[in-house]
Amino acid sequence: MKHFINNRTDIVTEAIDAEVMLGEGKLARLDGYPAIKVVVRTDWDKSKVAVISGGGGGHEPTHAGFVGEGMLTAAVCGEIFASPSVNAILAGILAVTGAAGCLLIVKNYTGDRLNFGFAATKARAMGYNVEMVIVSDDIAIAGAPQPRGLAGTLFVHKVAGHLSRAGAPLHVIKEAAERVASGVKTLGIAVSTGTIPGEPTEARLGADEVEIGLGIHGEPGAARIPYRPIRDLASTVVARLDEALGETQAPLALLINDLGSVPPLEMAVTTGAILSLVKRDVALVFGCERLVTSLDMKGFSVSVLPLDDQTLPALKSEVAPRAWTPGRAVTKVAPLPLSSRLQAIAPTPSENATRRRVVETVCHTLLGLESVLNALDEKVGDGDAGTTLATASRAILADLDRLPFAEPAELCATIADRLSTVMGGSSGILLSIGVSAMGATLVDNVTPDWPAALLEGVRRIQHYGGAKVGDRTMIDALLPAATALIAGESLASAAAAARSGADSTATMKSARAGRSSYVPEAALRGVPDPGAVAMASVFEALAALD
Numbered sequence: 001m002k003h004f005i006n007n008r009t010d011i012v013t014e015a016i017d018a019e020v021m022l023g024e025g026k027l028a029r030l031d032g033y034p035a036i037k038v039v040v041r042t043d044w045d046k047s048k049v050a051v052i053s054g055g056g057g058g059h060e061p062t063h064a065g066f067v068g069e070g071m072l073t074a075a076v077c078g079e080i081f082a083s084p085s086v087n088a089i090l091a092g093i094l095a096v097t098g099a100a101g102c103l104l105i106v107k108n109y110t111g112d113r114l115n116f117g118f119a120a121t122k123a124r125a126m127g128y129n130v131e132m133v134i135v136s137d138d139i140a141i142a143g144a145p146q147p148r149g150l151a152g153t154l155f156v157h158k159v160a161g162h163l164s165r166a167g168a169p170l171h172v173i174k175e176a177a178e179r180v181a182s183g184v185k186t187l188g189i190a191v192s193t194g195t196i197p198g199e200p201t202e203a204r205l206g207a208d209e210v211e212i213g214l215g216i217h218g219e220p221g222a223a224r225i226p227y228r229p230i231r232d233l234a235s236t237v238v239a240r241l242d243e244a245l246g247e248t249q250a251p252l253a254l255l256i257n258d259l260g261s262v263p264p265l266e267m268a269v270t271t272g273a274i275l276s277l278v279k280r281d282v283a284l285v286f287g288c289e290r291l292v293t294s295l296d297m298k299g300f301s302v303s304v305l306p307l308d309d310q311t312l313p314a315l316k317s318e319v320a321p322r323a324w325t326p327g328r329a330v331t332k333v334a335p336l337p338l339s340s341r342l343q344a345i346a347p348t349p350s351e352n353a354t355r356r357r358v359v360e361t362v363c364h365t366l367l368g369l370e371s372v373l374n375a376l377d378e379k380v381g382d383g384d385a386g387t388t389l390a391t392a393s394r395a396i397l398a399d400l401d402r403l404p405f406a407e408p409a410e411l412c413a414t415i416a417d418r419l420s421t422v423m424g425g426s427s428g429i430l431l432s433i434g435v436s437a438m439g440a441t442l443v444d445n446v447t448p449d450w451p452a453a454l455l456e457g458v459r460r461i462q463h464y465g466g467a468k469v470g471d472r473t474m475i476d477a478l479l480p481a482a483t484a485l486i487a488g489e490s491l492a493s494a495a496a497a498a499r500s501g502a503d504s505t506a507t508m509k510s511a512r513a514g515r516s517s518y519v520p521e522a523a524l525r526g527v528p529d530p531g532a533v534a535m536a537s538v539f540e541a542l543a544a545l546d
Contacts, residue, residue: 008198046098070319083111101129107149140213190299284327350406412439474531
């Protein structure tokens with residue numbers, strides 16, 4: 001696994017330096033690298049209660065990312081997944097604590113409890129007023145003697161920071177922090193574990209396995225369950241959290257946390273699934289963002305907190321740290337109507353068994369090629385050629401009973417309209433143009449000249465797309481096939497010509513159209529063009545119908 005690092009021993013310190021550089025002068029680190037890695041506020045008023053948290057690195061933006069007005073006063077950072085030392089924690093306490101005292105917020109891991117606890121003891125011996133709250137929001141194992149502290153810890157940071165800014169005394173802040181810590185529940189789920197930069201990592205999960213109830217240090221989850229669609233996985237998570245909440249009827253705050261490497265698109269789908277499944281009143285949603293990560297783990301966690309009149313305003317108050325995302329209410333907005341000028345073609349359905357079979361054959365052929373075409377496109381494009389064609393095929397199959405099969409020109413116009421609606425990218429509009437041009441030539445419903453229509457469609461694609469034979473596109477299969485049919489050759493001969501053209505694209509050293517035109521020769525070598533392969537396969541399937 002490759003990582004963007006310099007030296008594996010300097011990862012955390014260099015990350016802290018970057019955080020400070022972007023802190024607009026309001027953040028600083030204490031001297032003492034590498035043993036002491038503490039980020040503090042430079043605008044701190046020691047007359048107020050300091051709020052300090054910390055723990056191992058690898059959870060960014062936690063912990064240093066939440067230092068700032070309205071949240072943490074200081075963050076004490078350890079090496080990756082390792083608790084900071086007693087002296088580092090003590091240095092943080094001494095740097096920011098005044099007469100008002102200090103609250104330590106600690107996630108429930110043995111190393112953190114011991115080191116933060118001993119540092120608090122030493123600080124008290126020096127005359128400092130220090131209290132500690134331990135967060136154990138993990139619900140993975142029912143009845144666990146020491147539940148772990150997970151992303152729900154951020155709710156504790158937020159409430160404590162809010163009260164500190166308001167000037168509340170230490171005992172009030174501690175009481176509120178303990179109330180939040182006891183109320184918040186978190187459960188995580190992942191499809192892959194994180195990788196520690198500079199160290200080998202073994203894949204723990206099989207291709208069809210998911211881990212539920214895992215922590216943030218790469219430790220195994222409470223159970224492995226089968227991989228399923230996200231709506232099913234989310235249902236499992238939501239059900240467990242609902243059970244843990246018990247009988248409370250209070251509105252909830254949700255924190256939806258990306259554990260490290262879930263793409264935003266997938267996190268959005270995950271968030272939608274979760275929100276659709278929660279049956280309780282959700283007042284605020286935080287995320288979906290990377291808030292408490294486990295390096296590059298591909299997984300997410302959900303934290304739920306019952307709200308009261310004190311907690312709600314504390315969570316809604318604005319803060320300075322850029323890593324904190326404000327909570328948002330869940331709203332349902334009805335879709336706005338399309339412009340009346342954008343009207344889909346509404347044909348009169350009619351039947352022609354032969355044409356229906358041709359359309360079905362084309363669509364089923366492209367559906368069967370989805371993964372094959374995607375695999376080819378991953379090598380020379382953006383990996384979605386098969387999915388794009390399959391999406392169009394599914395849409396047309398869904399419309400079969402509404403298509404005017406008895407009217408060739410209208411049939412082509414209807415299919416072209418559907419393609420322009422459901423297909424994205426250049427292939428969608430080019431195929432729509434081609435099929436539309438075919439329909440424009442099919443004025444004779446009794447003896448339609450399909451070869452001439454096909455050739456005209458291919459020429460229109462060439463006109464607008466700019467490709468010709470040899471440019472490594474679907475034209476390399478389409479034009480030879482159309483030319484063979486115009487010459488009076490059989491469909492089998494046309495299919496053979498299309499396949500020969502598609503195969504030839506694997507030997508072409510460059511592409512002069514499409515995304516493959518940006519790909520170097522070495523990546524193209526030996527890989528046929530996905531669009532040409534798709535068209536050749538369609539002609540072969542149609543030839544098999546004869």
